[in-house]
Structure formats: C-alpha cells, structure tokens
Amino acid sequence: MPINIIEKIEIKYLQIVNEKGEADSSLMPPLSNDEIKKLFETMILARTFNHRALSLQREGRIGTYASIWGQEASQIGSAYALDKDDWIFPSFRESGVFVEKGYPLWMLYRYWAGDERGMQIPEGFYLFPMSVPVGTHVPHATGAAWAMRLKGHRKVAAAYFGDGGSSKGDFYEGMNFAGVFKAPVIFLCQNNQWAISVPRARQTAAKTIAQKAAACGFEGIQVDGNDIFAVYKATKDAVEKAKNGGGPTLIECFTYRLDDHTTSDDASRYRTEEEVEVWKKKEPLIRLRLFMEKKGLWTKQYEDEVSKKAQETVDKEIQKAEAFAAPDPADIVRYTYGELTPRQKRELKEFGWEK
C-alpha cells in the first residue's frame, strides 16, 4: 500500500511595507491618507503614554508596568481593524490596544497605580479587564464569540496574548473550541520573542506559532508585526471571514519586546544589547515614518506637532488620574456578588467601612 499524504499545512507570511518603507501596492489595504495619519498619531500617543508610564513607575507614582515599546504596530494595527462593538480580551501588555480604542488614559494610569476602578470599563467600550494570568483569557474570547453566534449578532471577539501564552493549555483549548464551534474570534498572538527571560525557542519546537491553528482546523498566518499595514490587513481579513461565518483565525504578529518584561525586570540578565539594537532599527514607527515620508505624508514639523499634542494629552490624563479620589475600602467587599451576603454586611461594620 502506498503511503499517502492526507494533509498538508502551509503557513503564509505577510509583509506589506518593508524595513525601507517600501510598500507592495498589490497587498496594500485601502486606507486613506487621513487614516494612515491617524494610525501614526495613535502610535505616537501610545508610545507617549507608555514612556510616561515608565517614568511614573520610577518616580513611585504607579506600580509595576509592562511596556509595549516595539509592539505598537501589532497592537494598533489589529485594534484598528476591530469595530467599536467587537469584544476584546487583552493581556497585561496591551496599552496600545486600549489607546487605539480611545479608552480613557487616566483610567489606565489608575489601574497601573493599583486601582481596580481603572478597569471598570465604561459603557460603550467592550474591552475586558486585562488578564494577568498568562493566556487564560483565550477561552473567554471563544465563549463571547460563540455567544455572539448564538444570539445572531454580527460581531467578533479578539484575544490578545503572547508567545508565552501560546504554551498554555488554555490557548489550545480555547482555540480548539473555537474551531469546533466556528466561533467568530480572532486570536492575536504577539510573538515578541521573550517570555520574561525565556526565548521563543523554549516555548515551542514548532517553526511558527501560527501553525498551531492547523491542529484546531482553521487558518493561522504569520505577519510582520512591525508592519502596521500587514497587521491591519490580516486582522481585517480575519474579521470579515469571521463575520461571514468562516470561523476563527490565528494571527502571529512577529515582533519584539524592546523593553524589559516589566519595570520589575532587568533584561540584560538574559539577552544581549546587540540583539536589542538589531530590533531597535526594525521598530514599527521608523517603518511607518519612512513609508509616509515617501508618500509625502510626513515631515519633521508634523511629527513634532503630533508629539507635542500627545504630551499635552498624556499630561492632562495623568493630572486627572492623580486628582481622582482614593478608592473606598468598602469597594473591596461591594463587588464580590450581586448582593452583599449577611456576613459581608456585618464585616463592613466590623472593618469600619460602612458609611
């Protein structure tokens, strides 16, 4: 008997704008000049937010923070492809996604300062509070997407996680359910090469993370995560497919975490400065800037104005965050259940938190 090949898996890699800022116009998604400028401005705002968060941490004004430097294109390009009423399940390194969605920045600063009210997501936003346990929120996106299908809503859910998260059972089980139930969900893996000190090669022996979708019966694609157009196009295509009943997609954004894992980490203990320098040259803002310059959309003066405006915005948001009244200790108890239990009512008195 001949041995037959019964399945073949091919993984596509998508890049639209290369490191020199040159675009493949046949792949370029239809974005107006205003939209491109908006993406650029959002990246500057996210980077400014991020930079200030790092300073605030050093000054003791917020707690541990996870920097997004280097991953702005992966986050903003994908978030831009999601509609306002699509549901987003972020990890803890997703400031760019929040910024793109217009989330109140002062609330993000509150959260990182240790205040749960920062994740009291306002009406009109469909972000879930960021997941601290790695990868465990992947099945939630599947569940929400499945619920959308059951209710006949034409929407998608998206889960954001990293290469570390892809090693979790939650990642596989969440994706497997999505495949079986054709849930309209996008799995956005930012492969930033490092899970704290452990390199991508230690997360999986597979060549790509994208190929893991094949085991769940749907498409996985790797995109240049520092090319905002590739990320946007892959996400947009996945959203359209999902909304048309085509089920889930896994998108691996191949990118790099330029900063330490968090403000509590020291990456020099486990990776070389040379490696980081190579990636600094490939970071996504440089690429978008080069592309826009070629199109006549960028000047130094334009960027200076955008940066100044971003600084002003962030300053105001920090002021607002820091002027916000301290949280009420009764909140510790108040949100445990739909109603206070008899014990909790007594404990509010016992702890002196009842007003």
Add this chain to the structure above:
Amino acid sequence: MGKINIVQAINQALAEEMERDRDVVILGEDVAKDGGVFRVTQGLLDKFGPERVIDTPLSELGIIGAAVGLAAYGIKPVAEIQFMGFIYAGLEQVFSHAARIRSRSRGRYTCPMVVRTPYGIGIKPPELHSESSEALFAQMPGIKVVVPSTPYNAKGLLKSAIRDPDTVIFLEPSRLYRSIKSDVPDGEYTIPLGKAHIHEQGKDITVVAWGTMLHRAADAAEDFDCEIIDLMTLRPYDEETIINSVKKTGRLVIVHEAPRVGGFGAEIAALVAEKAMEYLKAPILRVTAPDAVIPMARLEDHYMPSPESIKKAYRTVMEY
C-alpha cells in the same frame, strides 16, 4: 405531586429554566446525545436542539473557560463537569476569572453561570470519580457553592442557581442520584441560596451536614433528639440557623465526607466557638473521612463516615 429521584428533579429544573429563559444553554461532555453519563440531561437535546444542549470537546478547562466568555456576553451557561475529580483542570478558570470578574471590573462584567458536577463517594467508580472537595470552593469569594440532598431541594436550588447573578458550583451527590425519591410539586418553586433547612427539629444535639451525609447523619439519629440542619449552600452559608440551633441544644456535631483538616466543618466549628461558646455543653465534634486520599471501590465504605462513628459522636456529646 409525584415521587421522583434527584436525576429527574435536576432534569426538570433544567428543562423548566430553558423554557423560561432562551439564554440558558447546557454544555459539557456527553450531555447532548448521550444525555450525560448519569442521564441527568436526557431528552433535553430533542426538546431544545443542538445549539442549546451542546456536546463539547473533552476539555474541562475549555468548558469552564468558554462558559466564562458565554456568561460575560449574556448567555447563561449550565456547564456539566462529568465528575468532580475532573474539575481541577478548570479551577484556574473558576478561581481566577469566574470568581473575580465582577470585582476586577468593579461591576461592569459578571459571570452568571452554573457548573454542575457529581461529587462524593458511594458509587464504586474508578479513581478520581468520588471527590468531595467542596471546602476548596467554599473558601473562594465570588462564587457560590450549593449541595442539594433531596429531589425537592435539588430542583428548587438548581433553579435559583441558574437565575443567580454569580457563578454557582452545584455539587450533586452521585450516591443519592437514584437512591432516594421524594415528592416534588408540579408547580413552579425555587429555594433561595444561602439558607439552610432544618431537616429535623430536635432539642439535644445540633447536627450539620449536607448532600449524602445529611441522610447518614439523620439515620444515625434514631436514638437521639437531634436537630438536623441541611446546610444546602456552603458559600455563602447560613450562619444564623446554625447559631440559633446551637444556642438551643448546646451541642454540635458536624458530619462530612471530606477529610477533617481544612474541611468545611472546621469553618462551622470555628463560627460556633466564636459566637456561641457559652452555650456549649460539650466539645464540638466532627465526623469525617480520615486524612487520606479517597480510596478506590474496595475500600470506599471504610473511608466514608460510618453510621457507627456518627452515633458514637452523638453519644460522646450527650455523655460529656
């Protein structure tokens, strides 16, 4: 009125709630075509279709994790975990997500779902099919833990659990599934969560038990005047009913089939020591399993608190 068993009572509760609320769905392993390994969901696939009675992949984490997302979006999932010993794969989803999403989002998102699972010893199954780790769940704020003991309360409690705004872990005593029958009214009724039931009134000993052990504790009480409290909800539990009863009887025996150390009996004993010490005429006693892993079928009868050991505890507190 008609006499039915717990399997039938739970099946009725599920069917009625699915009729009442279109958002209620059942998901789990073998729950649809097969009607569940205990046949608890039998017939529901035919009645409500495959979009609402859903056979899932064999994936406890996936079942509970997806249910968190379903619930947050507005579906009311009733997830079945085939045996309590298999729920551990989904614990992080229960503890780190279902239990906390209301608090983490300061009320914006909630997780109203039910996780049903058979618990306890007494049906001589393979390993890890007999767990009784209710105390593990009862320690975790943000979830509720319910253990029915009769067809009547199984139905009324499950209906309340499905309507509850928070995650409810619903532990079904597998030993009792078909071994007891009781009258269940035809009409609509619910039993509130968080309230205990005085199963038998008495004057001399307050006995607190739940699930399978409720019946064992009651049977052993023949020669004693026991007030037997069926706790029914372990989180949040009815402290008042226990304290009032102990104030009357002056004696407390707690019976559970989990090991003693860190078992839920410890919480009840501590409560009574704090709130009703001066009423006690005898030490508080706990009758429990030994501090050991649950054995397989050949030894399970030795593991479970015996009628003799329960009677001995009753005698001890009376003679103290």
